[in-house]
Amino acid sequence: MKSHISATIEDQLLADLNRLGREERRSRSQIIEMALEEFLRKRGVTEDEIVTSEGRFEGRFSREETYER
Numbered sequence: 001m002k003s004h005i006s007a008t009i010e011d012q013l014l015a016d017l018n019r020l021g022r023e024e025r026r027s028r029s030q031i032i033e034m035a036l037e038e039f040l041r042k043r044g045v046t047e048d049e050i051v052t053s054e055g056r057f058e059g060r061f062s063r064e065e066t067y068e069r
Contacts, residue, residue: 021031
């Protein structure tokens, strides 16, 4: 579901947005939505992010033992 918003944007930024929209053949709202998604993704954790740790395997691995089951 989408919602309507109103925003005040600098003239030059709007001109760049319009140019990019023409080049990409996308609407202003699509370009803004894509930029906002990228910004939010870079700022924090997203729901579908894979959690990793700094740990590493220091044991022993044997393909024979793994696959002989």
